[in-house]
Amino acid sequence: MGGASVTSNGGIQVDLGATRYVLDPHSHVRADYTFVSHAHIDHMHSPSKGEKVIASVATRELARARGYDLGATTEEVEGVELLDSGHILGSRAIRIADEVYYTGDASGRNRAFLGRCKTRRARILVMETTYGSPEYVFPPTAKLVKDVNSLIASAYDRGNPVVLMGYPLGKAQLLSYFFSSWEPMIYHEKVAAMNEVHVDHGVPLKAGKAFDPAKDVDRLPRGPWVMITPMASGRSRLMAHLKKEYGAILVAFSGWALGGGYKYTMGADYSFPLSDHCDYEELISLVQAVSPEMVYTVHGFAAEFARDLKRMGFSARPLAAYQSSLSDYPSAQRPVK
Numbered sequence: 001m002g003g004a005s006v007t008s009n010g011g012i013q014v015d016l017g018a019t020r021y022v023l024d025p026h027s028h029v030r031a032d033y034t035f036v037s038h039a040h041i042d043h044m045h046s047p048s049k050g051e052k053v054i055a056s057v058a059t060r061e062l063a064r065a066r067g068y069d070l071g072a073t074t075e076e077v078e079g080v081e082l083l084d085s086g087h088i089l090g091s092r093a094i095r096i097a098d099e100v101y102y103t104g105d106a107s108g109r110n111r112a113f114l115g116r117c118k119t120r121r122a123r124i125l126v127m128e129t130t131y132g133s134p135e136y137v138f139p140p141t142a143k144l145v146k147d148v149n150s151l152i153a154s155a156y157d158r159g160n161p162v163v164l165m166g167y168p169l170g171k172a173q174l175l176s177y178f179f180s181s182w183e184p185m186i187y188h189e190k191v192a193a194m195n196e197v198h199v200d201h202g203v204p205l206k207a208g209k210a211f212d213p214a215k216d217v218d219r220l221p222r223g224p225w226v227m228i229t230p231m232a233s234g235r236s237r238l239m240a241h242l243k244k245e246y247g248a249i250l251v252a253f254s255g256w257a258l259g260g261g262y263k264y265t266m267g268a269d270y271s272f273p274l275s276d277h278c279d280y281e282e283l284i285s286l287v288q289a290v291s292p293e294m295v296y297t298v299h300g301f302a303a304e305f306a307r308d309l310k311r312m313g314f315s316a317r318p319l320a321a322y323q324s325s326l327s328d329y330p331s332a333q334r335p336v337k
């Protein structure tokens with residue numbers, strides 16, 4: 001059996017011997033196996049009947065809660081190893097023989113109930129490079145949590161509520177966990193639905209009041225509260241209303257907050273660089289740990305990061321045709337993950 005080949009074909013196509021794997025396809029493709037690394041919408045597809053889908057149980061259940069039926073998924077395929085990628089609940093990297101290691105989306109640090117991406121050696125590394133540029137090095141998470149707690153404390157002193165915004169799956173559960181000591185705690189219904197799956201998987205998120213924007217927007221308590229919501233522009237109808245009627249302070253959480261303009265792009269009062277991805281230094285460490293002969297980069301700064309790796313002596317190039325248009329660059333109009 002010769003070595004594996006990696007190409008892009010509606011997903012990341014890996015051919016090894018007579019077996020074809022397609023990783024994180026955007027739509028149905030012909031393959032012996034398809035792999036769904038995690039339950040963010042930009043990594044999801046609707047499998048056809050009989051398609052063999054490799055995914056974790058948590059990914060299958062989160063997908064179902066978001067309206068995607070992945071069918072009877074499996075985690076057990078001969079020659080295939082799934083490793084926790086630390087990105088969100090259920091997220092996995094995949095290693096195919098000792099040939100190919102694909103990170104999916106990955107985080108390089110422990111955060112609350114999430115660990116960091118586990119690595120193994122492989123000849124070919126296919127990696128996400130969302131923050132693959134040297135200006136993206138995230139601060140320690142503990143410091144960020146402390147700073148946000150001080151911000152909430154001073155808002156409570158003045159009687160102002162605080163809205164914490166992040167992706168409804170992943171970021172919102174970290175926010176629910178980190179800031180659970182504040183009362184009353186209100187969860188946007190989209191966040192509440194994802195929190196529920198986490199609780200089913202043993203993540204200790206506290207109960208909160210669910211918020212349906214269509215019904216509850218004029219029925220929130222007066223005085224301070226904390227609400228966790230999907231990311232939205234401060235200029236959106238809901239956020240503008242919460243600001244005007246309740247004096248809410250809007251806080252956005254994203255790795256892109258390291259870029260100076262993010263807060264203004266989002267129309268938020270504050271922004272903090274809390275990310276579910278590896279920062280630049282963590283991406284470099286990941287490459288060193290896998291110690292590959294060849295690196296293919298996908299998402300974000302794919303070309304820039306491949307160029308930096310080449311300077312360090314690695315063979316690297318972007319897998320150009322495979323880019324997720326949703327998560328690559330910051331935008332107030334970006335669809336919900």
Ligand SMILES: [Zn+2]
Nearest residue numbers: 038040087105
């Ligand atoms: Zn993701």
